[in-house]
Amino acid sequence: MIALSTDDFGLKAKVLTEVLPYIKMHRGKTVVIKYGGNAMQDEGIRRMFASDVVLMRYVGINPVIVHGGGPQITEYMRKLSMEPSFVNGHRVTDSETMEIAKMVLVGKVNKEIVSLINRHGALSMGLSGEDGNLIMAGKRPSEDGADLGWVGDVEHVNVEVIEELLSHELIPVIASVGSDEEGNSYNINADIVAGEIATALSADKIIYMTNVKGILDPSGELISRLDAEGCSRMLANGDVSEGMIPKVSSCLAAVEGPVGRATILDGTIEHALLLELFTSGGVGTMIVQSMDDLLEGE
Ligand SMILES: Nc1ncnc2c1ncn2[C@@H]1O[C@H](COP(=O)(O)OP(=O)(O)OP(=O)(O)O)[C@@H](O)[C@H]1O
Ligand SMILES: [Mg+2]
Structure with a gap:
């Protein structure tokens, strides 16, 4: 063990007291966290993410996790000699792709996140949007003339x-799959699901963890810092593209609705969540409805 000098003790005490406010x-x-497939590639970072979420829970925050898993679905499709195709960032999802997406998201990625959290205690429950009819979905219309197949939009x-799980102090971990009244399953972009869930919960905050620093x-x-007007402008000008489009439009809808603020940050940096929540200024891009919503010193 490395001996600490009194200076180190001072620094540790300073850090701990600074966290109090x-x-x-x-x-x-309630804080909704969208955990992107790109931010969960490294085993060490995944473990850190889980322990940060547990720390949040222990200091009395209610985290709700919604996860993607695009790279993981692609990996499994390739194992089965299937080549994924995308239209405007949406994975074209035929019945076979839907089956794989569901197996990977619900059976693998979801359970891995739950298991990492539950190494710290019985703290988390995993579910897909099909469980308890959590996410009711409908087919997303064709884009650019292409039928996207079983790609869905959140209807309700x-x-x-989720509230039931939170009342038992459990951390919900939600896979972005939904279903319609006939029992058909839909693959839904996890950014959109996270935004809809944050809005339905009137969450205080939504955090998107991805693999870029924020909005560039x-x-x-x-x-x-960006306000709702700035988000609309960037979307209209085409300054955001691909996977950033559903994030920015979901952030916009969330802050124009009941959600206090949204942050897009790099989830591949160590303890990104703790830095975001417990340091001044945070990390990444913070989105608010209006710049007037920012308190002095933030
Ligand atoms: N203005 C922009 N600023 C930052 N990133 C942008 C911008 N425009 C487009 N992007 C792209 O958006 C990507 C992030 O979205 P992406 O869908 O790839 O990740 P994710 O949502 O975290 O993962 P997953 O979709 O697997 O859950 C970035 O890697 C970047 O290439
Ligand atoms: Mg994405």
Whole structure:
């Protein structure tokens, strides 16, 4: 073990006391976290993510996790000699692809996240949007003349299912699959699911964990603060593309609705969640309805 000097003790004590106002600020609040497939590639980072979520729970925050798993679905499709195809960032989902997406998201990725969290205690429950009819979905219309197959849009969130878990202090981990009244399954973009769930829960905050620093401007610089108007402008100008489009449009809908604020950050950096929640300024891009919503010093 490395001996600590008194300076190190001082630093540790300083860090611990600095966290106090943030714990007070977030305690009792609901925070939806979209955990992107690209941010969960590294085993060490996945373990850190799980322990950060557990720490959030223990300081009295209610985390709700919604996850993607695009790279993991692609990996399994290739194992079965299937080549994925995308239209405007949506995976074209025929019946066979839907079956694989469901197996990978619900059977593998979801259970891995739950298991990492539950190494710290019986803290988490995994579910897909089909469980308890949590996410009612309908078919997303064709885009650019292409039929997307079983790609869905969220029609309704039965939020009581999540509220029930939160009332038992459990951390819901939700796979972005939904179903319609006939029992058909749909593959839904996890960014959209996270935004809809945050809105249905009137969450205080939504955090998108991806593999870029946040929203980048056309010169590649990180934008650290953005309001609803700025989001609309970037979407209209085509300054965001591919996987960033559903994130920015979901953030926009969330902050224009009941969600206090949204953050898009790099989930591949160590303890990104703790830095975001418990340090001044946070990391990534913070999105608010209006810049006036920002308190002084934030
Ligand atoms: N203006 C922009 N700023 C930042 N990233 C952008 C921008 N426009 C497009 N992107 C792209 O969006 C990508 C992030 O979305 P992507 O869907 O790939 O990740 P994810 O949602 O975290 O993962 P998954 O979809 O597997 O859950 C970035 O890697 C980047 O290539
Ligand atoms: Mg994505």
